Amino acid sequence: MDNSTKRKIVISPVTRIEGHAKITLQLDENGNVDDAFFHVNEFRGFEKFCEGRMYTEMPIITPRICGICPISHSIASVKACEMIQGITPTHTGNQLRRLIQIGQALSSHALSFFHLSSPDFLLGYDSDPSTRNILGLADKYPDIALRGIRLRKFGQEISERITGKKIHIAGIAPGGMAFPLTEHNRKAMLGWIHEAIETVEIGLGIIKQFHKENEAMVNSFATSPTLYLGTVGPEGELELYDGKLRFIDTDGSILQDQLDPARYLEFIAERSVSWSYLKYPYYKPYGFDKGFYRVGPLARLNVATKVKTKRAQKEFEHFKKLNNGNPVHGTFYFHYARLIEALYCVEEAERLLHDPEITSENIQAHGRWNYAEGIGCTEAPRGTLFHHYKTDDTGKLTNVNLLIATGQNNPSMNRSVLEVAKQYVKGNDIQEGMLNRVESTIRCYDPCLSCSTHAVGVMPMIVEVKDIAGNVVKRIERN
Amino acid sequence: MPKISVTIDDKKLDVDVGKTILEICKESGIEILTMCHLKGLTDVGACRLCLVEIEGINKLLSACTTKIAANMIIRTKTEKIKRYQRITSELFFAERNHVCSVCVANGKCDLQKLGYKTEMDHIRYPYLFPECNVDTSHPWYVLDHNRCIMCTRCVRACGEVEGAHNWNVMNRGYQVRVISDFDTPWGESVTCTSCGKCVHACPTGAIWPKAIVQGQLEKKPEIIAELIEKRKMNL
Numbered sequence: 075m076d077n078s079t080k081r082k083i084v085i086s087p088v089t090r091i092e093g094h095a096k097i098t099l100q101l102d103e104n105g106n107v108d109d110a111f112f113h114v115n116e117f118r119g120f121e122k123f124c125e126g127r128m129y130t131e132m133p134i135i136t137p138r139i140c141g142i143c144p145i146s147h148s149i150a151s152v153k154a155c156e157m158i159q160g161i162t163p164t165h166t167g168n169q170l171r172r173l174i175q176i177g178q179a180l181s182s183h184a185l186s187f188f189h190l191s192s193p194d195f196l197l198g199y200d201s202d203p204s205t206r207n208i209l210g211l212a213d214k215y216p217d218i219a220l221r222g223i224r225l226r227k228f229g230q231e232i233s234e235r236i237t238g239k240k241i242h243i244a245g246i247a248p249g250g251m252a253f254p255l256t257e258h259n260r261k262a263m264l265g266w267i268h269e270a271i272e273t274v275e276i277g278l279g280i281i282k283q284f285h286k287e288n289e290a291m292v293n294s295f296a297t298s299p300t301l302y303l304g305t306v307g308p309e310g311e312l313e314l315y316d317g318k319l320r321f322i323d324t325d326g327s328i329l330q331d332q333l334d335p336a337r338y339l340e341f342i343a344e345r346s347v348s349w350s351y352l353k354y355p356y357y358k359p360y361g362f363d364k365g366f367y368r369v370g371p372l373a374r375l376n377v378a379t380k381v382k383t384k385r386a387q388k389e390f391e392h393f394k395k396l397n398n399g400n401p402v403h404g405t406f407y408f409h410y411a412r413l414i415e416a417l418y419c420v421e422e423a424e425r426l427l428h429d430p431e432i433t434s435e436n437i438q439a440h441g442r443w444n445y446a447e448g449i450g451c452t453e454a455p456r457g458t459l460f461h462h463y464k465t466d467d468t469g470k471l472t473n474v475n476l477l478i479a480t481g482q483n484n485p486s487m488n489r490s491v492l493e494v495a496k497q498y499v500k501g502n503d504i505q506e507g508m509l510n511r512v513e514s515t516i517r518c519y520d521p522c523l524s525c526s527t528h529a530v531g532v533m534p535m536i537v538e539v540k541d542i543a544g545n546v547v548k549r550i551e552r553n
Numbered sequence: 554m555p556k557i558s559v560t561i562d563d564k565k566l567d568v569d570v571g572k573t574i575l576e577i578c579k580e581s582g583i584e585i586l587t588m589c590h591l592k593g594l595t596d597v598g599a600c601r602l603c604l605v606e607i608e609g610i611n612k613l614l615s616a617c618t619t620k621i622a623a624n625m626i627i628r629t630k631t632e633k634i635k636r637y638q639r640i641t642s643e644l645f646f647a648e649r650n651h652v653c654s655v656c657v658a659n660g661k662c663d664l665q666k667l668g669y670k671t672e673m674d675h676i677r678y679p680y681l682f683p684e685c686n687v688d689t690s691h692p693w694y695v696l697d698h699n700r701c702i703m704c705t706r707c708v709r710a711c712g713e714v715e716g717a718h719n720w721n722v723m724n725r726g727y728q729v730r731v732i733s734d735f736d737t738p739w740g741e742s743v744t745c746t747s748c749g750k751c752v753h754a755c756p757t758g759a760i761w762p763k764a765i766v767q768g769q770l771e772k773k774p775e776i777i778a779e780l781i782e783k784r785k786m787n788l
Binding site: 246 | 659695740764766768
């Protein structure tokens, strides 16, 4: 095709996600989308500047990567430290960490669904962009907005009641936890369970209603099959804190099961691209072109065989029926999967809070540097997270590799954007609602770009249509 | 002991001869900011936080190294002193790489407390961002030059109390560094007894035990003076 006839659409920044990014859509001479690029144009450098630090500092340094999932970073990091020391945490230490991790997942999923995504479902994709947000939601559906905010508060309060802080907590230490849970705080957390379950079920009602009313859109919304990666328990059950890895193929057949996360490099490779700071990880045995895999709530439910808790298991069975037991590929189902996980989180939190050992003082095992290398892995709200450290023989870090969930979804996000853009963007007459659908594709993944790279500054929402020579032929500003 | 009369912050006091202004202020409940002072160790006037105004003397003097004299009229909390203390605390932070949020001493750091006391809401001087080594060679402890403020409390505790003289000072100006022996890695020191007094003497997160993480640091600087007293009792 003659390049001179092509047009380019740039959406910058993508709004209502964590961090900042832009999307470029390349149009052909007929105004049809030819190609799509999801750019992440910021850079952080944690892997480099952590070199030279003591490895035991990493559970405190790496949570600063992100204010949404700091606990996952701390947990992946502390597991890597424990591998370096060759120790395992105490039962209570482990249970407290599991509880904090669940609190964070709940808080993050509440933010993703109620604050960021539900305005699309309840107010409509084509509603006024200036009110299509949590404030607009609070205006029209105050009860739902308040419940969403309170669900997020509960998640954060779990951290606060165990460690004293809601966001960047201290106390996740190699060998367990630095602070025990008091009986007073245990009871206070139990007081939230009933309301939290109600709120998640309201969310499930909203998404199911939306599915019903928009069946055609939901089932055609970026549905290309990919591989999936997630953590599972010994019986293949959904796991958010600790377990082994499972890769499944596009048809659901298991490619790798009960895989020790320490072997991740045997199965995952990364490639850089010139137009983004976010790397392209892929399933190594299938190569770069065919090895796209996804992580996160949809992937976790696709790889899991069951869910341990009663209510979530019921929803999980419904989820599995969506594609007759095969993996659910529709990107839109990320939202549903996220809410099923939120339900699991609340039920699991209740179970943990009834563990008689949860308030024990036996919270930390102690160790010292024994091995030069450590790999830690956990399930962050957005997917599987790896921390890999190498040290010298005094414990000083010589190499740091962080494989972030959003990074692993990057290749699939690109492809999803292309699919949706092809479906909804046609011609040079770009409507705001159409662009929002492209953006919402990205939002399905709930990407945390500040995690995987960095977020600097806030830009207005600008959409530019460019010809191949770079001349702006159309420009839309949101603010 | 003979007594002399002095006036501190408009308060007339009869005090012992031979003591420093700082000692007198501490005995009289007058708060003076300090960083390099540690009870039991020789004062060196390094941090310049305990500056006081003395009538008849046209410059500020450090309270920790100035002996009290009869009829001195001393002021400890003038606007000029507060301004100098604020400048000093800002310069501490600007000189090396202090990142409280990820520091092992966060919440338990004297430098952090100083920032609050001097109401340091921002730093007006350009950060130097020096490249500083982290010495992890000791089996139990870490020395992080990024967080060192050159108070030399570790140097004095090691020399005066433990008697090991492992710690010394090298270079001048902004290049000044605490060194182990003749600038060898701490883990290779032939003089260090691994007693840990320097860990307790350090007011920041510059010297810390490897075994702990943020939230677990418990420094006990008062043990330096207690050890000295206990030794006197044994004698």
